[in-house]
Amino acid sequence: MAELPDLDPVVHGKLRLAVLSLLVGVEEADFTWLREKTGSTDGNLGAQMMKLEEAGYVSMQKQFAGRKPQTVYRMTPAGRKALAKYVVALKKLLGAAL
Amino acid sequence: MANFEAEEGTTRDDLVQRVALMEEMIAEGRRSTIRFGWIFVLWGLIDLAPVGWQLAVPHSDWVEIWSWPIAIACGFVIQSVVMAILRRRSGVVCGSNIRGRSISAVWAMMGLTAMLYFAGAMISHKAWQISFVVAMLMFVGMAHGTSAMILRWRAQGLVACVWWIGGIALFFLSNRYWLQIFVSEMCFGMIGFGLYAMWLERHDSAVEGRTNG
Numbered sequence: 001m002a003e004l005p006d007l008d009p010v011v012h013g014k015l016r017l018a019v020l021s022l023l024v025g026v027e028e029a030d031f032t033w034l035r036e037k038t039g040s041t042d043g044n045l046g047a048q049m050m051k052l053e054e055a056g057y058v059s060m061q062k063q064f065a066g067r068k069p070q071t072v073y074r075m076t077p078a079g080r081k082a083l084a085k086y087v088v089a090l091k092k093l094l095g096a097a098l
Numbered sequence: 099m100a101n102f103e104a105e106e107g108t109t110r111d112d113l114v115q116r117v118a119l120m121e122e123m124i125a126e127g128r129r130s131t132i133r134f135g136w137i138f139v140l141w142g143l144i145d146l147a148p149v150g151w152q153l154a155v156p157h158s159d160w161v162e163i164w165s166w167p168i169a170i171a172c173g174f175v176i177q178s179v180v181m182a183i184l185r186r187r188s189g190v191v192c193g194s195n196i197r198g199r200s201i202s203a204v205w206a207m208m209g210l211t212a213m214l215y216f217a218g219a220m221i222s223h224k225a226w227q228i229s230f231v232v233a234m235l236m237f238v239g240m241a242h243g244t245s246a247m248i249l250r251w252r253a254q255g256l257v258a259c260v261w262w263i264g265g266i267a268l269f270f271l272s273n274r275y276w277l278q279i280f281v282s283e284m285c286f287g288m289i290g291f292g293l294y295a296m297w298l299e300r301h302d303s304a305v306e307g308r309t310n311g
Contacts (some may be wrong), residue, residue: 037126
């Protein structure tokens, strides 16, 4: 098996990878939608989103949808680059099987 | 649903699972954001409204001049409001992937071209020459055809052919048939196609609900 260092550990986490994969196809998504799609809990998703934010892979914005507060996430260019790099690294590790 | 507890797997199986997870989530994001059938239904009705209005109030210069601009302006307002409501309900903004942007661009530019063409024809009082109506049908056919190629969707390709056939047929038929052809195209190529797309979207959601449940 090839070494792990080729894979970005921030992207490699399953929930973080799921979130990035969801965000890559949409302009922005709110917390509730991401939680529904990943089937995760508030606490776990919140913690992972913070890690992605700290890495600069997603940006967060708090806003109101009518009277309801909404936390909206958007993938940053750095996040797109990191995901693309991760896919290339995965391809290398898995070789022709991919 | 994926198990998000086991975080740091590095075996080959784990990596293959990561690939599957990415594919599943990317597809999930796309499936959730593609809701466009209603737009075809809306614009089919919007385009039929001025025709109905002119038939209801014949020989009115005001209606003849303003029915189309008013209908199109209403269409834009309704579309913007419904899109904002859908966005608020679903929690996502529509897809920004290349495919989604390509299709949006095709329809937006078709709309802009048709509007400029229409404005020019109205100002120069040439809007009801048969070649004007043919060009309009061809524009819509081109947009459907391009979208069908991007999506590799045969049903939409068939709809494009219907628009093109209608346009060409108008060249050979008497001028008095333009209304029948225009209304038929709108009913089949916009409203009918939109309802079919809405049915597909609903069907996909139902399948998705059953698999997740």
